[in-house]
Amino acid sequence: MAIKSMHHVGVTVTDLAAAVAFFQELGMELEGKMHMEGAFVDGVIGLDGSRSEIAMMRTPDDRYRIELSEFQTPQSIDGSARSPIHALGLRHIAFVVDDLDDTLDRLRPHGAEVVKNVETYQDILRTCYVRGPEGILIELCEYFS
The missing domain is CATH 3.10.180.10 (2,3-Dihydroxybiphenyl 1,2-Dioxygenase, domain 1)
Incomplete structure (x- = not known):
């Protein structure tokens, strides 16, 4: 099944x-x-x-x-929220957005930090990892039309 x-x-x-x-x-x-x-x-x-x-x-x-x-x-225990991407376990959630720059601008006041760079992969997409509240790691992808 x-x-x-x-x-x-x-x-x-x-x-x-x-x-x-x-x-x-x-x-x-x-x-x-x-x-x-x-x-x-x-x-x-x-x-x-x-x-x-x-x-x-x-x-x-x-x-x-x-x-x-x-x-x-019970009180939550430290789950190493700031672990790097290669640490074992669930590490990130990915979202497709329509405008990466605008999304980053709107998330920054909520504590979002780009992990390193916004990168372009060939002529397919722009993407980056972002840390949000609690160290939540998300990937944002903007695909080119």
Whole structure:
């Protein structure tokens, strides 16, 4: 049996409002917020007594979602948010944008920093890695028409 689709990617943060604002500025839409706690949640995630606030963000085409989670209990542990791209584990999320320069200009007030350079690959695309709040690493790609 094969999977039907991908539902979402989860990202744990310490400042849910800042993360939501960052992804909204990128163009994602807030699908909803919810308080999470209780036996069901604890059973799924494997943490007894957990309490968290989550925000589900979706892309404008309604195909992809990012679940942002801020835990009140237990306290979040350092997951090495500033790890470089070659560290093991989930490292980045990639987005296609229509105007890379404009997107960078809008994200900078939200703490976005270009990791090194904006680069052009042949005559196909311009791309760069950006660190956002909590050290979240995203790749932005603008394809040439």
